[in-house]
Amino acid sequence: MTPSAPAALPVVDVVLRGGRISTFADPSQGPGEVEAIALAGGRVVAIGSDSDLEPYRRLAARVVDLDGRRAIPGLNDAHIHAVRAGVSWTRTMHWEDVRSLDEALERTKADAASRGPGEWVSVIGGWHSTQFAQRRGPTREELDAVAPDNPVYVQELYDLGTLNSAGLRACGFTDESDDPPRGTLVRDERGRLTGEVRGVGAFAVPTALALRVAREEAEAGVRAMNAEFARHGLTGVVDGGGLMVTPRDYDALYTVWREGGLDVRTRLFLSAWTRGGEIDDFRSLTDLVQPGSGDEMLRIAGAGEIPHLGCHDLEGLDPFELRDDAYRELVEIVRVCVERGWRMIVHAVLDHSLTRVLDAWEEVDRETGGITGAGFAIVHADEASVANLERIARLGAGVLVQNRMVLKGGDYVVAWGADATENAPPIGTMRDLGIVIGGGTDATRANWFSPWASIWWLVTGATLDGRGVRHPRHRLTPFDALATYTRDAAWFTGEQGRRGRLLPGYDADVCVPTVDPLACPEDELRDIMSDLTIMGGRVTHDSGVLAWTRGGVS
Known part of the structure; x- marks a missing residue:
């Protein structure tokens, strides 16, 4: 692509040259691959050959020689729970990369030593026992052995939590305790607590204690999480709200944003936070907040993924029925959001849950015409039937898919059967119907947060x-x-007109992966990282591998 005349050239922040840069342009927009790209003022200003962009190189503050390397648009996790993760990022361990029980116990011991006696040690989700060579997680006794002076809580996704003895005491759990509402304290054959807990009601008790953080630590956690995401090539995340996320949980994120400290573009879908008061939640929210409020770094995207707490079928492994009273309230929430211009995403793993969600959307669409083509989306749709996918397509809605089954394939085979599981989610059918698919992780509790594991x-x-x-x-x-x-x-x-492609006028978000994802063996995809991540023309991660020089501007 021929650049503008030299008289119109801006001062350029970065030029990447000598590479294989995938633009993700449609054929009518420009070339799909170029050698060089120029970034200025947070936008892509030119693409083309090295010789085409020579005038920009001379005006660049930084010139990166890709030496034949692949560059792609910065990655954008379209469904993750980053708000909840960020506030406690430095308060918890992260086991995504742990591959043995021995290593997990060593990390627990080291974390306890770093925090001191009496301090909580925890890892809450983001790992599964299938990633360990031993195919199991730690026991109460093993956690006692490595951290006897600290309360310890380790939670395997949303399946199982394990407390050590100090953790049980800190929670007030004894052999005589009743099970908490919506939870179970697991006992041995003699009625004594094993340390294991199950169910969201039981998880909530140690989680609230272990993740209690001061404001400064929560803000530091947001920054640390952003840095880790940039190391993986992420320049954007779309947060799905989630269970137990309240308005105050966003405080640290907004503080970091106001201070100019965000390194990852963050888009927020807001979930209901009051069980039994979901309609009032969304009436209040949409009264006070305009759709799309925010800026290029932090913006409210819409409602969801849990507009009503009675419409959430969790992971789809247990029986679930969306009751009529919850359905009627869901319809009213959809109506409120449509009237006030809010787009919506809704969680639905099971096909019968999806049927009811689509019933609500179609009911409101018949009344208002405000849903078809408005960018609504279903989250998961793992068990979606062809009939329901056709309904999604008619509404012009999208589907957000995630790689949760990487860790739980066997669990779904047991619950759904082998045939149903191998067709979940039915991505091929979605593509046949022209449904837009967004990739994500559903991290950080339900899955690993690496975008490359999801791509793999x-x-x-x-x-x-x-x-x-x-x-x-x-x-x-x-x-x-x-x-x-x-x-x-x-x-x-x-934001499809300004993000996700490397074309003039689009956001200057770039990732240079450690290996070429379009040429490497498939097994290598899972372990890719980023050697260079650029967000808005600003370097947010640099491994030091790529050589760079200054152009004519210092």
């Missing part, structure tokens, strides 16, 4: 235990998998 799963359909591997019909090419994290992810927040 989209391509291979693989699981850690080898069970529930997705059928080839529902797998993507590496290019199409990357598109769910770039070009198509932007659709879900209405």
